[in-house]
Amino acid sequence: MSIESSPDDRPSPRADLVSAVVWMALGGAIVYGSWTMDRLEHLGATVYTAPGLVPGALGAVIFALGALLGVRAVRQGALTPAGVSAVAADTAGRRRMGLALALMLVYAAGMLGHGVPFWLATFAFVAVFVAVFEYPMRKERGQVARGLFMAVLYGAATTFLVTVVFEQVFYVRLP
Amino acid sequence: MFEGLLSFGHAIAAFASPVNLLWAFGSCFVGVVIGALPGLTATMGLALMTTLTIKMPSSQALLVLVCTYVGAIYGGSRSAILLNIPGTPAPAAACLDGYALARKGLAGRAMGIATSGSVLGTLIGMFFLALFTPVLGNFALRFGAYEFFWLAVFGVVISGNLTGKDPLKGWIAGFAGLFIAGIGQESVHAFERFTFGNRDLAGGISLVPALVGAFGFAELLVVMKERRGTVKVNPFDSVIPRIADVVAHWRTILRSGVIGTFMGVVPGVGEDTAAWTSYAAAKRASKEKEAFGKGSVDGLMAAETGDNACVPGAVIPVLTLAVPGSAPAAVLLAAMLIHGVRPGPMIMVENPQFVYEVVAMMLFATLGILFYGLTLTKLLVQILRVPYQVIVPIIFVLTVVGAFAIAARLFDVWTMLAFGLIGFALRTYGYPMAPLVLGIVLGDLLEKNLRRGLILSDGSLEPFFTRPISAFMVAVIAIVVLARFRWFRAAMARLAALLPWRRAA
Numbered sequence A: 001m002s003i004e005s006s007p008d009d010r011p012s013p014r015a016d017l018v019s020a021v022v023w024m025a026l027g028g029a030i031v032y033g034s035w036t037m038d039r040l041e042h043l044g045a046t047v048y049t050a051p052g053l054v055p056g057a058l059g060a061v062i063f064a065l066g067a068l069l070g071v072r073a074v075r076q077g078a079l080t081p082a083g084v085s086a087v088a089a090d091t092a093g094r095r096r097m098g099l100a101l102a103l104m105l106v107y108a109a110g111m112l113g114h115g116v117p118f119w120l121a122t123f124a125f126v127a128v129f130v131a132v133f134e135y136p137m138r139k140e141r142g143q144v145a146r147g148l149f150m151a152v153l154y155g156a157a158t159t160f161l162v163t164v165v166f167e168q169v170f171y172v173r174l175p
Numbered sequence B: 001m002f003e004g005l006l007s008f009g010h011a012i013a014a015f016a017s018p019v020n021l022l023w024a025f026g027s028c029f030v031g032v033v034i035g036a037l038p039g040l041t042a043t044m045g046l047a048l049m050t051t052l053t054i055k056m057p058s059s060q061a062l063l064v065l066v067c068t069y070v071g072a073i074y075g076g077s078r079s080a081i082l083l084n085i086p087g088t089p090a091p092a093a094a095c096l097d098g099y100a101l102a103r104k105g106l107a108g109r110a111m112g113i114a115t116s117g118s119v120l121g122t123l124i125g126m127f128f129l130a131l132f133t134p135v136l137g138n139f140a141l142r143f144g145a146y147e148f149f150w151l152a153v154f155g156v157v158i159s160g161n162l163t164g165k166d167p168l169k170g171w172i173a174g175f176a177g178l179f180i181a182g183i184g185q186e187s188v189h190a191f192e193r194f195t196f197g198n199r200d201l202a203g204g205i206s207l208v209p210a211l212v213g214a215f216g217f218a219e220l221l222v223v224m225k226e227r228r229g230t231v232k233v234n235p236f237d238s239v240i241p242r243i244a245d246v247v248a249h250w251r252t253i254l255r256s257g258v259i260g261t262f263m264g265v266v267p268g269v270g271e272d273t274a275a276w277t278s279y280a281a282a283k284r285a286s287k288e289k290e291a292f293g294k295g296s297v298d299g300l301m302a303a304e305t306g307d308n309a310c311v312p313g314a315v316i317p318v319l320t321l322a323v324p325g326s327a328p329a330a331v332l333l334a335a336m337l338i339h340g341v342r343p344g345p346m347i348m349v350e351n352p353q354f355v356y357e358v359v360a361m362m363l364f365a366t367l368g369i370l371f372y373g374l375t376l377t378k379l380l381v382q383i384l385r386v387p388y389q390v391i392v393p394i395i396f397v398l399t400v401v402g403a404f405a406i407a408a409r410l411f412d413v414w415t416m417l418a419f420g421l422i423g424f425a426l427r428t429y430g431y432p433m434a435p436l437v438l439g440i441v442l443g444d445l446l447e448k449n450l451r452r453g454l455i456l457s458d459g460s461l462e463p464f465f466t467r468p469i470s471a472f473m474v475a476v477i478a479i480v481v482l483a484r485f486r487w488f489r490a491a492m493a494r495l496a497a498l499l500p501w502r503r504a505a
Helices: A013-035 A053-075 A091-111 A118-141 A144-169 B002-015 B018-036 B042-052 B058-083 B092-103 B107-140 B145-162 B167-181 B207-225 B243-248 B250-265 B271-285 B297-321 B327-338 B352-375 B377-384 B388-405 B410-428 B434-456 B462-466 B468-482 B486-497 B500-504
Strands: none
Touching: A013 A053, A013 B167, A053 B167, A053 B434, A091 A118, A091 B207, A091 B388, A091 B410, A118 A144, A118 B388, A144 B388, B002 B018, B002 B058, B002 B107, B002 B352, B018 B042, B018 B058, B018 B352, B018 B377, B042 B058, B042 B207, B042 B327, B042 B388, B058 B092, B058 B107, B058 B297, B058 B327, B058 B352, B058 B377, B092 B107, B092 B271, B092 B297, B107 B243, B107 B250, B107 B297, B107 B352, B145 B167, B145 B434, B145 B462, B145 B468, B167 B434, B207 B327, B207 B388, B207 B410, B207 B434, B243 B250, B243 B297, B250 B271, B250 B297, B271 B297, B297 B327, B297 B352, B327 B434, B388 B410, B434 B462, B462 B468
């Protein structure tokens, strides 16, 4: 018994097995949390109005679907060497994404709300982001100084426009 | 009928002020640009614009959102034709023939076909929106707790089945969305669930920051991960649509418009499925099947008409059932709720004028895409050449500000970040986002109506299966799920072979 999926661009069976285990763990935890949740009988709650009823049922469904996915992954060879994706990992892409993620988290979770003014944080984030990711191309063309100037310009323009547009046009408070 | 036309006329008159026209055309432009930029979707654009328009009057804010939505779905065809990269998933079908035409030196004609298909598709969808919303609204008055419970399940199951490549993963994402919607205080006793003592979580996960994260932040990470070199744009000729193309393919336009609208009405299915279904139907009906994929005007017209007709179609269940027909429509539904509009079965009783206002908004959006279809190409090509390392940080700043703008609290920014990371991980492992979003939107509907139904029936499950509309929905859900199993299909094939006329054949 298996549910079919179209074969192109699929993650490997091993990856499916990993995600199946995560879903089963999550589903199991939800069922446990719902089962041990206060049933509020002292407030006159019945089994139909108990707070854990719906999340418990959804947890059970997530667990069951995760198990189904796990069984399918095993049948497709997740536990064999062939079950691991043969496609080479795009390490350059991952590095680029990791660096972008780090800069984004520093800006959104590290600077905003921690005493750094919005305009300064935004200017620094945009300028550094553009400078860092344009650096290889600018270096190759011998335009490092020009690249840095442009990055500062993008940072300043973005900060100015976002501040003016959000506060003056959309009347939105900034972080 | 005449009452409807009168309401429609009133709505057009109400929106036809210079300020509203400026907002309509401005937001259409934003939509077209977001749609044209590969990697950025209509859902993301709508989620962002929802946060920006939070302080605007409701009718103006919704006008902006509808125009962004229509613009984004249309805009995707530009990059599909010029770069062979669909700007959004919706015009992926348009890539096949649009890019093939562009390679023959007919990029301008292809864009003209896309414009005429999109404009006519939206108009056909708009016609059905005006015609069927009151009918469906009146029918929805028959829905009780049992039917609404199954409607929520139906939405998640159908969306999981038709979006993405793996229905099992779609269903998992959908049920995970339903669970996420239940985090925080429940509606009967205000009891906190799965909040781990966090006060901010007690109010539940805010939908818009979650959507901005799952579609905005996650999409930016995907864009940064994928290598994108310098954009090479095809040269193009005149982009003015040709009347001969429309006249020669009127059957395809009508068929695709109807299919697109219908696919829009089905909960959670969306524009990309509408485009592919219209494309497949056009191919089946065509006498030149071999031309499809090699620059067929019929194929491009079908795909573009289908995906744009889906937009008004997806709004029909939003208005009548408060159930979104697609992922962007889920954001539109959330925006309506934020702005105090109560879509659902009572809309034709409480606020029928609003339905015609939405139809009028669609009309302005159609005029917008027609205008930009004729004028914007050269500017759009320049925008497509802006490097991603410049676009990504600017959009990220907008996602942060947008998430914060909803309630002016940093917790929403963290929600956005968390859902961005979850969304990125799910995409990496092949899970579609549309069912997750639909699950988050429908979670409240499912829980309230399950508990209400159980209280009404004193714990009996019987009415969930025996009331006619419920029984029909259960049957459809069961068939959709079982049809994914080989043994079921084999059994059905064996059963079909026993039918008298098949045996005779």
